[in-house]
Amino acid sequence: MTARLRRAAAVALLAAALAGCGIRPTSVPVDAGSAPTRARCGGENPPTPGATPREGAQLMDVYFVCGAKIAPVRRNMERAQGVPAAQARQTLKQELLDALRDGPGAKESLDGYSTGVDDIALVRARTGDPAAAVRFDRDPEQLTRTALAQLVCTYAGLGDGREAVLGTAHRLREYACTDEVRENPSRVLNGVRDFEG
Numbered sequence: 001m002t003a004r005l006r007r008a009a010a011v012a013l014l015a016a017a018l019a020g021c022g023i024r025p026t027s028v029p030v031d032a033g034s035a036p037t038r039a040r041c042g043g044e045n046p047p048t049p050g051a052t053p054r055e056g057a058q059l060m061d062v063y064f065v066c067g068a069k070i071a072p073v074r075r076n077m078e079r080a081q082g083v084p085a086a087q088a089r090q091t092l093k094q095e096l097l098d099a100l101r102d103g104p105g106a107k108e109s110l111d112g113y114s115t116g117v118d119d120i121a122l123v124r125a126r127t128g129d130p131a132a133a134v135r136f137d138r139d140p141e142q143l144t145r146t147a148l149a150q151l152v153c154t155y156a157g158l159g160d161g162r163e164a165v166l167g168t169a170h171r172l173r174e175y176a177c178t179d180e181v182r183e184n185p186s187r188v189l190n191g192v193r194d195f196e197g
Contacts, residue, residue: 041066041112056081060092062099063153063182064113070149070182073108075099086125089158093134094122096154116147123169132158133165133172133195140166141189149185153177165195 041064053059054076061072077095080088097120104113121137129135134155140148155164156177164175172195181188 041071041108060096060157061154062096063150064100064104064108064115065146065150065185066113068184070146070153070185071113072153073104073113085131089131090122090125093155093158096157097122100150100154115150116144117150118147120151126169129172130165130195133167134158135167135169135172137168139168145188146185148175149177149181149188152188153182167195171195 057076057078059074060077062075063070064073077092077099080091083091097117100115100117101120103109103115104111120140120143123135123137125133125135132155134151140151143151151166152164152175155166156162156175158164162177164177165172166175167173173192174195175188175192176190180190
């Protein structure tokens with residue numbers, strides 16, 4: 001076989017291989033999106049999985065880690081009945097923290113959710129605190145930025161969903177739960193300020 005014949009055979013083989021890839025050319029632009037991943041929570045529009053409303057409970061968003069982001073998962077939180085409002089709020093705050101520390105359920109874990117919140121506990125609110133303020137036994141800024149963002153966005157649900165007032169027995173700070181924070185939890189300290197009450 002001559003060199004010319006070998007080259008012609010190689011070109012014909014290459015052309016056949018390229019033509020047989022199964023993708024037909026089109027004049028219409030097609031955006032097929034990104035490749036699928038096992039972590040369904042990490043898509044551009046992750047689902048908000050979780051609970052259906054239960055009698056005597058309220059649905060709250062608890063934010064879990066989802067790849068490099070945080071994303072909400074719905075949870076039923078029991079409504080404390082027959083107790084003063086301040087006690088009912090403290091009970092709800094504790095339930096939210098318990099949900100964060102317990103982490104996602106088995107199916108949610110398979111879908112890619114996790115938690116970074118672990119060793120932190122609530123302390124009692126002080127007289128004059130705003131209703132949605134949450135005080136901890138240590139500075140929440142000692143947690144990872146992702147865990148802090150989980151706290152911020154979860155507890156923002158006690159108010160308007162955009163801000164959380166968190167701190168220790170001695171100091172409160174205001175944190176924003178923005179799209180930027182949900183997409184990049186390391187930015188959770190951007191714009192943080194001491195609470196002036």
